[in-house]
Amino acid sequence: MNYCDAMREKIGNDPLIIVRPSVAILNQNGEILLYRYIGGIWNIPGDILQLNESVEECLKRNVLRDIGLTIKKLTLFGVYSGTELINRVEESGDEYQTVAIGYLCTEFEGHITPDQNQGIEAQIFALNELPEDTNPFIKIKLEELKNQLIK
Incomplete structure (x- = not known):
């Protein structure tokens, strides 16, 4: 059982603060x-931080497992x-407030091989041609990244 599931058993649907590292x-x-x-919707890779x-x-584990x-x-x-990072899961009523930690990665190895067992797809996009159905928060942050890279 992961950390969030264990906490949910203790607190029910009450708000839970989670740490979610993500990587561009x-x-x-x-x-x-x-x-x-x-x-x-399209997103950058990330996962919920587990104990220890x-x-x-967390990022290395998630990217290797889900994308290869x-x-x-x-x-x-x-x-x-x-x-803007408070979410409620409609099906369960669980509420989460996320602390997102964003990283940039330009040095990696391997081939993009999404985990088909989890129904994941992955694609490369130009920063100025993101899909319409990209997470709105991520779109804003990628625009900031694009502006930093241009400088």
Whole structure:
């Protein structure tokens, strides 16, 4: 049982603060890797931090498991929190407030091989040609990233 499931058993649907490291993976052409669960919205890779795990370990585990890439170097991009990161799961009524820790990665190995058992698809996109159904918060942060890269 993961950390969030264990906490949910104790607190029910009450708000739970979670830490979610995420990573913008850019190739040598400055294009970004986005992924989604089939039928979902596009996002950057990330997962919920588990007990006894560093945020870097969390990202490396998630990206290798879900996408098949080995992360070599991570650079902190930003830490985000606030009301725009409060989510309620309609089916269960569970409420989460996320503390998102964003990283940038340009050094990785392997081939993009999304985990088909989890129904994941992954694609490379130009930063100025993101799909319409990209997570709105992520779109804003990727625009900031694009502006930083241009400088």
